[in-house]
Amino acid sequence: MSFMNEVLEKNIPIWDECITTPFVQEMKAGTLPFECFKEYMIQDSIYLKHYARVYGKEIYHAKTLRDIQLYYSVLSFVTDTESAVRLRYLEQFDMTDDDIESIAPLPENQRYIDFLLETAERGDEKEMLMAVLPCMMSYSYIFRRLAEDPKSKESRYWDFIEDYADERYAESCREWSRFTDGKCETLSDTEKEKLSHIFKKASLLELDFWKMPYRR
């Protein structure tokens, strides 16, 4: 089994736990209070801005144009494609990305952002990949699972669910996974273990993020 397939398999139980959180279950059922979704969306907008910054570092350290293009493809997904639904929601809250700038991250969000930026600060390309990929891959997994249930289509949040359950998004995740496998081919078991640990840490931070709106 490839390194990334092993890593993904190990993280499925954490992502399954994300699915069981009240936030995700209520989002799927459509019963999630709009205020709660709003809080998530605002926090997520803060998160995604910092998330994008890590790619600046990845691109800076990249050695080939191919690598730069790959990183750019993820970044453009985050700042353009993914942004479309998010911006529509912000509009419903009567907000724009500019309003997000003055809002503080909640502690769970801050911890995730700190983890991303600390990893970026060290500047190791593969470590950065491990820190950023669970964000992409867990969402593809989680939202595809939600979309498997035909009842999800009746949720008021279906536009949001549908976006991440998209097959093209899943295909991009597979491409990013193959890319990462290519980078990790020649690593020792110890190095792989270290990388796997970083990936898991990010998955756990994803879980905390889903729990965040229901903390209070």
Ligand SMILES: Cc1ncc(CO)c(N)n1
């Ligand atoms: C916290 C978080 N993780 C993953 C994604 C998927 O891009 C997101 N938008 N937000």
